[in-house]
Amino acid sequence: MAETKSKGGGEQNLMVCTRIRPMNEDEILFGATCIAHKVEDRMLVLMDPMEDPEDILRANRTREKQFVFDTCFDGSSTQEDVYKSSTKFLIDNVVTGYNATVFAYGATGAGKTYTMLGTDDDPGIMARTLNDLFISMEKTREDMKYKVTLSYLEIYNEMIRDLLSPSSGILDLREDAKGGIQVAGLSEVKARSTDEVMRLLLQGNTQRTQEPTAANKTSSRSHAVLQVIVRQQNRVKNTMQEVRTGKLFLIDLAGSERAANTHNRGKRMVEGAHINRSLLALGNCINALTDKNGKGYVNYRDSKLTRLLKDALGGNCKTVMIAHISPASIHFEESRNTLVYADRAKHIKTKVRRNVTDVAYHIAQYTNIIQELRDEINRLRHRLNNPSTSAGRKSHIADIQSVQSEVLEAKRSADREELNKIKEQLLISFKDQMELRKSLMELNNATMEISLETNRNQMIISEWEVELARQSKARNPDRPLHELIEDHKKALDVSGTGTDEIEGAEDVRTAREELKVLHEEKRKTEKLRITVKKELEAARMKTRKLEETIPQRVNSEDQKDVLRLLCKVHALEIQNTEVQSSCLLKDYQIKKKDMVIARFRQHKRLCDQIIRKQKNLIEENNLVISRELEELIEMYRLENTLQREDSDLSVSSDPTAKGNIYDDQLSTLTEESEPTLSRRQRNADLRRTNSDERLFSQTPMARGIENAKFDNRANLSAAWRNNSSLSQEIDRVTPPVDASGDRTSLGQNPSRNSFNDRHTILSNTRNIAALAAKKRNKAQTNLTNIEKRDLPEQQRPLYRPNNNDNSKSSERETYLSPSRLDTHNRTFIPEHPFVLVNKVPSEDSLSLTEKQTLVSERSLPPLRRVAEANGGDRNRNVRQWVPVDGNIKKKKDKAGYTHQFLKKNHGRQASKNRPNGEKKTSRTDPDKDFDSLSVGRRRIQKGPQSQSDSSSLGTPMNIAKSKRPPPTIPGYKKGDITITGFSLPRY
Numbered sequence: 012m013a014e015t016k017s018k019g020g021g022e023q024n025l026m027v028c029t030r031i032r033p034m035n036e037d038e039i040l041f042g043a044t045c046i047a048h049k050v051e052d053r054m055l056v057l058m059d060p061m062e063d064p065e066d067i068l069r070a071n072r073t074r075e076k077q078f079v080f081d082t083c084f085d086g087s088s089t090q091e092d093v094y095k096s097s098t099k100f101l102i103d104n105v106v107t108g109y110n111a112t113v114f115a116y117g118a119t120g121a122g123k124t125y126t127m128l129g130t131d132d133d134p135g136i137m138a139r140t141l142n143d144l145f146i147s148m149e150k151t152r153e154d155m156k157y158k159v160t161l162s163y164l165e166i167y168n169e170m171i172r173d174l175l176s177p178s179s180g181i182l183d184l185r186e187d188a189k190g191g192i193q194v195a196g197l198s199e200v201k202a203r204s205t206d207e208v209m210r211l212l213l214q215g216n217t218q219r220t221q222e223p224t225a226a227n228k229t230s231s232r233s234h235a236v237l238q239v240i241v242r243q244q245n246r247v248k249n250t251m252q253e254v255r256t257g258k259l260f261l262i263d264l265a266g267s268e269r270a271a272n273t274h275n276r277g278k279r280m281v282e283g284a285h286i287n288r289s290l291l292a293l294g295n296c297i298n299a300l301t302d303k304n305g306k307g308y309v310n311y312r313d314s315k316l317t318r319l320l321k322d323a324l325g326g327n328c329k330t331v332m333i334a335h336i337s338p339a340s341i342h343f344e345e346s347r348n349t350l351v352y353a354d355r356a357k358h359i360k361t362k363v364r365r366n367v368t369d370v371a372y373h374i375a376q377y378t379n380i381i382q383e384l385r386d387e388i389n390r391l392r393h394r395l396n397n398p399s400t401s402a403g404r405k406s407h408i409a410d411i412q413s414v415q416s417e418v419l420e421a422k423r424s425a426d427r428e429e430l431n432k433i434k435e436q437l438l439i440s441f442k443d444q445m446e447l448r449k450s451l452m453e454l455n456n457a458t459m460e461i462s463l464e465t466n467r468n469q470m471i472i473s474e475w476e477v478e479l480a481r482q483s484k485a486r487n488p489d490r491p492l493h494e495l496i497e498d499h500k501k502a503l504d505v506s507g508t509g510t511d512e513i514e515g516a517e518d519v520r521t522a523r524e525e526l527k528v529l530h531e532e533k534r535k536t537e538k539l540r541i542t543v544k545k546e547l548e549a550a551r552m553k554t555r556k557l558e559e560t561i562p563q564r565v566n567s568e569d570q571k572d573v574l575r576l577l578c579k580v581h582a583l584e585i586q587n588t589e590v591q592s593s594c595l596l597k598d599y600q601i602k603k604k605d606m607v608i609a610r611f612r613q614h615k616r617l618c619d620q621i622i623r624k625q626k627n628l629i630e631e632n633n634l635v636i637s638r639e640l641e642e643l644i645e646m647y648r649l650e651n652t653l654q655r656e657d658s659d660l661s662v663s664s665d666p667t668a669k670g671n672i673y674d675d676q677l678s679t680l681t682e683e684s685e686p687t688l689s690r691r692q693r694n695a696d697l698r699r700t701n702s703d704e705r706l707f708s709q710t711p712m713a714r715g716i717e718n719a720k721f722d723n724r725a726n727l728s729a730a731w732r733n734n735s736s737l738s739q740e741i742d743r744v745t746p747p748v749d750a751s752g753d754r755t756s757l758g759q760n761p762s763r764n765s766f767n768d769r770h771t772i773l774s775n776t777r778n779i780a781a782l783a784a785k786k787r788n789k790a791q792t793n794l795t796n797i798e799k800r801d802l803p804e805q806q807r808p809l810y811r812p813n814n815n816d817n818s819k820s821s822e823r824e825t826y827l828s829p830s831r832l833d834t835h836n837r838t839f840i841p842e843h844p845f846v847l848v849n850k851v852p853s854e855d856s857l858s859l860t861e862k863q864t865l866v867s868e869r870s871l872p873p874l875r876r877v878a879e880a881n882g883g884d885r886n887r888n889v890r891q892w893v894p895v896d897g898n899i900k901k902k903k904d905k906a907g908y909t910h911q912f913l914k915k916n917h918g919r920q921a922s923k924n925r926p927n928g929e930k931k932t933s934r935t936d937p938d939k940d941f942d943s944l945s946v947g948r949r950r951i952q953k954g955p956q957s958q959s960d961s962s963s964l965g966t967p968m969n970i971a972k973s974k975r976p977p978p979t980i981p982g983y984k985k986g987d988i989t990i991t992g993f994s995l996p997r998y
């Protein structure tokens with residue numbers, strides 16, 4: 012800290028103001044008269060109430076005493092008036108480093124506390140001053156830094172107490188080396204706002220000693236001193252920093268009192284004595300300070316009050332004294348004394364100077380400043396030594412241009428980088444999103460498949476239970492059917508109860524096991540689906556945010572367009588995925604309907620059986636049937652015929668395919684035909700409904716196979732129809748078609764007309780379809796002939812003529828025509844429509860999915876390939892598949908998914924006997940000796956791997972299916988027709 016020095020200021024008189032309070036109630040009641048009057052702003056007239064107008068001796072003397080002060084206030088003056096005229100001007104002085112004191116003087120009850128503290132509604136000088144002080148500092152806070160501290164003390168009975176920290180006890184006054192008075196141990200509290208100051212002030216006032224006296228109900232029994240210190244510092248740093256410290260003292264003195272008036276006794280009397288003594292000392296000091304000779308000694312040491320006010324009265328301080336008087340005639344003496352002292356005090360002079368402290372910075376900061384200045388000097392010197400010539404200016408311009416182009420280039424490359432970055436982020440985010448969408452779609456498919464498979468198994472079980480119960484009913488006619496069903500259910504749970512031998516029990520057990528597996532699979536799939544959904548939502552949000560930031564991050568319009576296009580492409584991809592998804596959903600719905608149809612078929616078979624048996628009964632017993640029943644049977648036959656025709660039209664437009672998928676059912680009406688389909692065959696039918704059309708087989712390759720299968724159904728129907736006596740039976744019972752295409756009348760049944768109409772429409776449609784098909788066949792035949800000519804002998808399609816087939820060669824050719832070739836260049840044998848003839852030398856070209864699809868065509872188990880030649884060179888490339896019979900290897904991967912593999916080397920022995928010495932390359936890796944049949948569950952994984960292997964991945968259905976032992980195929984024998992895919996027995 013540097014030495015305090017004075018700057019500016021000067022000698023100033025003490026400012027004296029007087030305030031006359033209004034008369035109070037007591038005074039009025041007492042009959043006192045108003046003897047103090049304010050005359051203009053500065054003059055006050057005090058009249059002596061004891062003066063006798065008839066006193067001749069004093070007649071020439073004036074009755075009035077006139078006083079002139081800096082400002083006078085009377086009862087009409089407000090708190091605001093008093094504050095503005097007496098104190099407000101001091102605030103700027105304090106903020107800029109001057110000392111200032113405002114003290115209220117006067118007799119007890121004259122209104123000192125009212126002026127200094129005021130009331131809650133009408134605050135006095137203290138609150139108003141502090142409020143304005145903070146406002147004033149706020150105005151210059153940008154340039155200056157302030158620190159405000161507050162102290163509040165009272166002098167009670169000549170003892171100093173800290174009002175902000177009452178626990179500090181009695182404090183002492185000390186004089187520092189420079190003669191300044193300090194209160195040792197007085198707390199200084201930092202204040203940052205007016206509110207904080209007001210809180211501190213109220214806190215201090217509650218601690219102040221205040222007692223009621225006869226003169227004043229709220230008499231202050233102590234002198235209260237509020238000290239506010241403001242330290243001001245410039246915010247701009249310099250080597251020397253100036254700190255200004257202004258001190259403001261706001262003092263509410265206790266009032267002088269006359270013992271006679273106050274009637275104080277005891278403690279109050281002692282208080283009064285102390286008050287009077289300190290005020291007397293103050294008066295003496297004032298007298299001394301205003302001694303006209305200037306030789307009077309000012310004794311501040313007489314009281315603590317005068318010691319504290321030393322600076323305010325005679326030192327470096329701007330001081331304001333506010334003298335308070337009562338206007339009542341009864342307080343004439345106190346008022347006169349107050350005014351006399353105030354009048355004297357106005358002659359007191361003080362020397363006011365600003366308190367400024369210079370603070371030197373730390374040497375390190377100083378060094379930094381010097382270094383900066385040195386650098387600046389060097390830079391300027393360098394400029395002076397290198398004056399810019401014209402050549403220099405030119406090179407300077409060139410420099411500027413090159414710098415500009417560099418900046419431009421840098422900006423462009425930064426833009427490019429930013430664009431690439433955004434592009435990369437967008438692509439990654441799109442890719443993530445698409446993969447998640449695909450995963451979700453596949454999971455949805457898996458769920459649907461599980462649902463279908465569950466339905467199928469439930470159907471198998473329920474059918475078995477009902478049929479078994481029906482059989483038992485014949486043995487136990489008394490027991491209700493539902494009880495019998497329950498019995499069989501329980502028996503199935505316990506092995507060795509005889510149910511093992513019952514036809515279909517094994518299938519039902521398998522179905523139950525499958526249901527358990529499916530249930531578990533469903534749970535897992537659902538869990539996974541929820542996770543993927545959440546991930547997808549998060550990815551979507553991420554992409555959206557990224558898209559939103561594009562305008563801010565990219566400047567060029569072209570670049571923005573590129574990114575917009577990118578987003579558009581992504582949106583289209585999403586649309587595409589959604590379309591795929593809805594297609595799959597429709598497939599699922601169709602499959603569900605197929606399940607229902609399968610159920611109806613079963614039901615219809617039962618009906619057919621019943622009708623057939625009843626017909627036998629009627630014929631055996633030569634029963635006479637009513638005309639009505641005859642008509643009904645006729646209608647039934649007709650309906651079957653129409654159904655067949657409907658089926659002909661919808662399944663195939665081929666005019667040669669006369670059979671339909673209901674032929675097997677209709678055959679039950681004939682006695683020569685197979686009586687009923689076995690349970691295993693029916694179950695196989697159910698499986699076919701589902702497994703034929705794998706939801707995952709959406710690739711073009713798979714679709715090709717699908718189409719091929721579709722055609723095969725018609726061909727199968729044709730084959731059935733050719734061999735079946737049912738057609739003869741139908742022809743027998745169906746009236747011939749007349750020239751117009753109408754069938755002959757069947758009777759007078761009113762419903763017949765509708766049948767006839769319908770039949771007419773159908774046959775007409777068929778005629779049109781037949782015509783179209785004929786034309787197409789002709790074209791196809793030509794193509795086939797060309798193909799047959801061009802192909803080598805080995806690769807020509809196999810055609811095995813059917814002895815019973817009386818169809819024309821052109822019809823046969825139809826089967827071999829290019830239109831019948833699927834995407835793998837295979838074709839079909841007409842009499843065995845499920846047989847595919849492979850024209851492709853390598854069998855590996857047939858994917859596992861296709862193999863499976865083909866296998867499931869007749870719900871046959873996975874078939875083992877036997878590389879056994881069948882026939883001459885013509886069949887060299889044709890291979891055969893046989894049931895695997897447990898040659899499936901199960902393997903779990905690291906993620907816990909089950910994979911099943913079909914062992915390839917089953918056919919190895921046989922391959923040695925291949926014609927032309929063909930041998931398969933031996934494989935060292937045992938895992939490679941298996942063709943993957945299925946993978947337990949579609950694994951959710953990112954990256955191209957998940958897409959590339961999707962075709963070979965299986966579904967939960969495959970797991971369930973793989974557990975089922977391969978069913979026996981009636982009539983099957985090794986070396987049947989050589990085919991690719993599997994072989995069928997001859998029918």
Ligand SMILES: Nc1ncnc2c1ncn2[C@@H]1O[C@H](COP(=O)(O)OP(=O)(O)OP(=O)(O)O)[C@@H](O)[C@H]1O
Pocket residue numbers: 031032033035086117118119120121122123124125126227229230231232264265266267335
């Ligand atoms: N200007 C005024 N207008 C209205 N009422 C006033 C005014 N001045 C003082 N009073 C009232 O007069 C009474 C005495 O005032 P106050 O307590 O301020 O006197 P005091 O000089 O502080 O007395 P003491 O020295 O005993 O503390 C109070 O009730 C106060 O409200």
